[in-house]
Amino acid sequence: MQKPLAYRMRPTDISEVVGQQHLVGPGKIIYRMVQANMLSSMILYGPPGIGKTSIASAxxxxxxxxxxMLNAAVNTKKDLQIVAEEAKMSGTVILMLDEIHRLDKTKQDFLLPHLESGRIILIGATTENPYINISPAIRSRTQIFELKPLTALDIKKALQRALADTTKGLGQYPVTLLPEAMAHFASATNGDLRSALNGLELAVLSTPPDPTTKQIEITLPIAEETLQKKAFSQDGDGDAHYDVISAFQKSIRGSDTNAALHYAARLIEAGDLKSLNRRLLVIAYEDIGMANLPACSRVVQAVTAAEKLGLPEARIPLADAIIELCLSPKSNSGMVAIDSALSDVQSGKIGAIPADLKDAHYKGAAALGRGLGYQYPHDFKGDFVPQQYLPNNLRHKQYYLPKTNGKYEQAFKQQYERLQRLLKSH
Structure with missing residues (x-):
C-alpha cells in the first residue's frame, strides 16, 4: 500500500524544509546545530501540519x-526500551515523540536518564503550549522552539515540488494544476501543508485524463470538492482569503453590522472557522479594547463556544459577538500605547531601573542600594502613594492616551489623569 503524498514528501535534508526559516534557515539555531553536529533534545510546538515531523526527519x-518515531499517547514503555537498546548499540538515536504532552510519568522517568546521557536525542512534537502542558523535568532537558503557520507561498512551493518529483511525488502523472486551483489548495488549508499535499494527491488520482490532451487538469471546482471547502472568489490570485479577512475587520471597525456579517458568512461558507475565530479575537482587543472591555471578554467566550461546537452551530455565538462588536464604541488606545512603548525600547530608549524598584530579596541587596526607599502602596490610604517608577530619562513619558468613546474608558481616563497628576506632583 502506497503511503500518502505528505508522508513521501517529508524532507531528508534540512535544506528541504518548507517554511520555518527562523529555525532552519542558514545561520539560524537548528541549522547551526545540524551544521556543527551538536544536536540537543528539543520540543517543537505549533498547529498541525506545519512541519514538526518534517524538521525531525530532516x-x-x-x-x-x-x-x-513514536507517539506518547499510543506507544508503550516497552517501545521506548527498544529504542534505548538500539541507542546503546548504535551510539545515538533521534526519537521523534509525537503528542509529547501526553507522556505519562512512567515513560518520562524511563526517558530522562537516556536524555541526560545523550544516547537518545528527543524531538518532541505537540500542538499544546509546552510551558503549560509538559512536565518541568522534560522541559529542563530540552530546548523549546515554536513553529509558525506556513504561508500560502510556502505551501505553493511544496505543491510545485511534489508535482515535479518523479520519485516520491506526482511527477509521473501528466498534471495541469490551474492557478486558481493552486491558490485554493494554498490558502484554504490554513497553513496545513499535510492537508494541502494529501488533497492534491486525491485530486490527481481521482481525476481522469482529458481524452484529447491526455492531461489531468485540476480545476478550482475539483480543488473545492477535494478539500470540501469553497473558494472565496474565482480570480485565482491567491489573495482573496486575506481580502475577505481584511474587509471583515474593517467592516467591524467601521461599525457596519451588515457588511461584517456578510464577510463572516463568506468565511463560514468556506469552512474557515479558524481564521474567523482568530480575527475576531484580534478585532476585539485592537479596535474595541478599552472602550468596552466586557465585550472583549464576551468575544473570548463566543470563540470558545464556537470551537467546542464546530460548524454549522458555531455561527450562532459568533454572530452575536460580531453584532456586539459592530455596535460597540471603539478604541485602539491600548494597542497604540504598547506600540509606543515598544518603539522606545526598540530604539534604545530604556534607561536604568530606579534602585528602589530593583529586586531586594537576596543577601547583600541593601548594601547595593537595592529596594531602599521603596514605599509599599498597600500601606497607604487608597492603596496608592506617589513615587517614581519609570527610568529617569523617561520619567515624564506618557504611552497611554485615553479616549472617551465608551463609559469604561471615560472612567479609566478620569482615574488615569488623577493618578498622573499625583505622580507628577511627587
Missing part, C-alpha cells in the same frame, strides 16, 4: 543518525 537525514 535533522535525522542531515546527520545520518538512526531515526525512530
Amino acid at each position: 535533522i535525522a537525514g542531515s546527520t545520518k543518525y538512526a531515526f525512530r
Whole structure:
C-alpha cells in the first residue's frame, strides 16, 4: 500500500524544509546545530501540519543518525526500551515523540536518564503550549522552539515540488494544476501543508485524463470538492482569503453590522472557522479594547463556544459577538500605547531601573542600594502613594492616551489623569 503524498514528501535534508526559516534557515539555531553536529533534545510546538515531523526527519537525514518515531499517547514503555537498546548499540538515536504532552510519568522517568546521557536525542512534537502542558523535568532537558503557520507561498512551493518529483511525488502523472486551483489548495488549508499535499494527491488520482490532451487538469471546482471547502472568489490570485479577512475587520471597525456579517458568512461558507475565530479575537482587543472591555471578554467566550461546537452551530455565538462588536464604541488606545512603548525600547530608549524598584530579596541587596526607599502602596490610604517608577530619562513619558468613546474608558481616563497628576506632583 502506497503511503500518502505528505508522508513521501517529508524532507531528508534540512535544506528541504518548507517554511520555518527562523529555525532552519542558514545561520539560524537548528541549522547551526545540524551544521556543527551538536544536536540537543528539543520540543517543537505549533498547529498541525506545519512541519514538526518534517524538521525531525530532516535533522535525522542531515546527520545520518538512526531515526525512530513514536507517539506518547499510543506507544508503550516497552517501545521506548527498544529504542534505548538500539541507542546503546548504535551510539545515538533521534526519537521523534509525537503528542509529547501526553507522556505519562512512567515513560518520562524511563526517558530522562537516556536524555541526560545523550544516547537518545528527543524531538518532541505537540500542538499544546509546552510551558503549560509538559512536565518541568522534560522541559529542563530540552530546548523549546515554536513553529509558525506556513504561508500560502510556502505551501505553493511544496505543491510545485511534489508535482515535479518523479520519485516520491506526482511527477509521473501528466498534471495541469490551474492557478486558481493552486491558490485554493494554498490558502484554504490554513497553513496545513499535510492537508494541502494529501488533497492534491486525491485530486490527481481521482481525476481522469482529458481524452484529447491526455492531461489531468485540476480545476478550482475539483480543488473545492477535494478539500470540501469553497473558494472565496474565482480570480485565482491567491489573495482573496486575506481580502475577505481584511474587509471583515474593517467592516467591524467601521461599525457596519451588515457588511461584517456578510464577510463572516463568506468565511463560514468556506469552512474557515479558524481564521474567523482568530480575527475576531484580534478585532476585539485592537479596535474595541478599552472602550468596552466586557465585550472583549464576551468575544473570548463566543470563540470558545464556537470551537467546542464546530460548524454549522458555531455561527450562532459568533454572530452575536460580531453584532456586539459592530455596535460597540471603539478604541485602539491600548494597542497604540504598547506600540509606543515598544518603539522606545526598540530604539534604545530604556534607561536604568530606579534602585528602589530593583529586586531586594537576596543577601547583600541593601548594601547595593537595592529596594531602599521603596514605599509599599498597600500601606497607604487608597492603596496608592506617589513615587517614581519609570527610568529617569523617561520619567515624564506618557504611552497611554485615553479616549472617551465608551463609559469604561471615560472612567479609566478620569482615574488615569488623577493618578498622573499625583505622580507628577511627587
